[in-house]
Amino acid sequence: MTRYWNPRTEALAREELERLQLAKLRRTAQWAAERSPFYRARFEAAGLRPENLETLSDVRRLPFTTREEWQASQIEAAPYGTLGTIGVDQAIRVHTTSGTSGRMPLRALDSRKDWSWAAEMWCYGLWGAGVRSTDTAYVAFGYGSFIGFWGLHYGLEKLGALVVPGGAQSTENRVRQIIDFQATVVASTPTYALRMAQEAEQLGVDLRAAPVHTLILSGEPAGSIPETKRLIEEAWGARAFDTAGMTEISTIFMFECAEQPGGAHIIEDHLLEEVVDPATGEPVGFGELGERVVTSFGRSSLPLLRYRTADLVVRVPGTRCPCGRVFDLYEGGVQGRADDMKVVRGTNVYMRAVEAIVRGTGGVEEFQLRIHREGIRDEVTLRVEPLAPYEDESGWRDLADLIARELAHAHEGLRFHVERAEPGSLPRFELKAKRLVDNRPALEVAHVR
Amino acid sequence: MSADDHTAPPAAAFTGEPDTDLLGRPLRLRDRELLHAYRILRDLASDPQSEPCAAANTRAALAHLAVAVTDLGLAYEHLVDLGV
Secondary structure, three states: OOOOOOHHHHHOOOHHHHHHHHHHHHHHHHHHHOOOOHHHHHHHHHOOOOOOOOOOOHHOOOOOEEEEHHHHHHHHHHOOOOOOOOHHHHEEEEEEOOOOOOOOOOEEOOOOOHHHHHHHHHHHHHHHHHOOOOOEEEEEOOOOEEEOOHHHHHHHHHHHEEEEEOOOHHHHHHHHHHHHOOOOOEEEEEHHHHHHHHHHHHOOOOHHOOOOOOEEEOHHHHHHHHHHHHHHHHHHHEEEEEEEEEEEOEEEEEEEOOOOOEEEEOOOOEEEEEEOOOOOOOOOOOOOEEEEEEEOOOOOOOOOOOEEEEEEEEEEEEEHHHOOOOEEEEEEEEEEOOOEEEEEEEEEOOOOHHHHHHHHHOOOOEEEEEEEEEEEEEEEEEEEEEOOHOOOOOHHHHHHHHHHHHHHHOOOOEEEEEEEEOOOOOOOOOOOOOOOEOEEEEEEEEOOO | EEEEHHOOHHHHHHHHOOEEOOOOOOOOOHHHHHHHHHHHHHHHHOOOOOOHHHHHHHHHHHHHHHHHHOOOOOOOOOOOOOOO
């Protein structure tokens, strides 16, 4: 049986893949210019005709599309804005962004074909991770208006797996259902995979003895943080596969294949991805950290062109992976968010780096990072709920010293205060974890952009 | 039996169908059959006289088949005006 969901394109030569992308780019641009009020104005303002896109790099003649523009268009033409090409009469569903950033959620309509396409992109990833029609998959997700794992659910149905929808359940019930239904695949955020493992331990359930062989992770960068991934895989006795998606394109843009080469493949036959310097917008090369910019070919109802995602990634050639896919990789998955980087006394602090260190100690159940102002000085405090072996005073002291030392070492000597939190006192998360609390006055908080 | 060994439908069945995919490569027989099925569904979806049950299920089938022919690089079209 083929290892590729779509052998026709996943194993194309690079030159052919780029010809396919160019053909789709032209048609997508033409469609957007004809049918999207936002893009019609955009093309006119740029003095650009879609038929004049002669090479893939010509896409850079188009200005970026930003979240702020999308939000503004939703206010101007409520509730769906002007980016889309269809009205509610042609749509079959609507989803929103998660709202975890505290900003106005984006709303996106999908047509029948668009929704089938969203599921299809998940099939690339599910198949690549080894999920097959013989699997029983448990989806540990709330099934609300946030798009989350909705597309994965439909992708699982499309490839013929048995899907158990785990919405509206307590964590205890989800753990019990995973066992009762003899699930072989579980989908959740990385944080929630750990949370379910902790719950199972308290219930006396041995997940390692359960038939789960694959975890499909999404929603947070942690699925590609080796330290977190190792904890998850050890707790479940299963392989964990990272994916990442976004409501703005309705689905995933990358997936980890069975070879797990330390990165995730970009689904390049359906997406044109650029990586740019967040400050200048100029392209960066292979191996350099930059911001993802996506052009999606899949959604007729919302033909997104050059959308700035704020995801920080490092692109490397697909040839680095032995699986044979032509698709390039994002090394280490999504490395962080351009808008999540914090500057504390001149030092850049990324939650991903903090999580890698904290999880790497193997002694932390839950944590939270607080940045606050003391007088005229910014301080950073890590609140930690230690695991049982580190709860006594001596164990805790050793753990706290280790974390403080490693965090300082990774942050140019910046001192992190490490405080002990009462068991169960820190927030738990089912969807995207929000472990960073920045209490500094808003206007003085530095961002990348 | 490989796709290319498959007994070919009458040539007339493919009248008006393209001979190449989006990359300009010649179509295999199975590709032509898929495209043919896609065009039939597209025509059916545009029929305003269809019964509600036929119209809705045709559109649902067309949505999936459109994704398949796009995946394979055989066609790439927007179908929102057909309710797809």
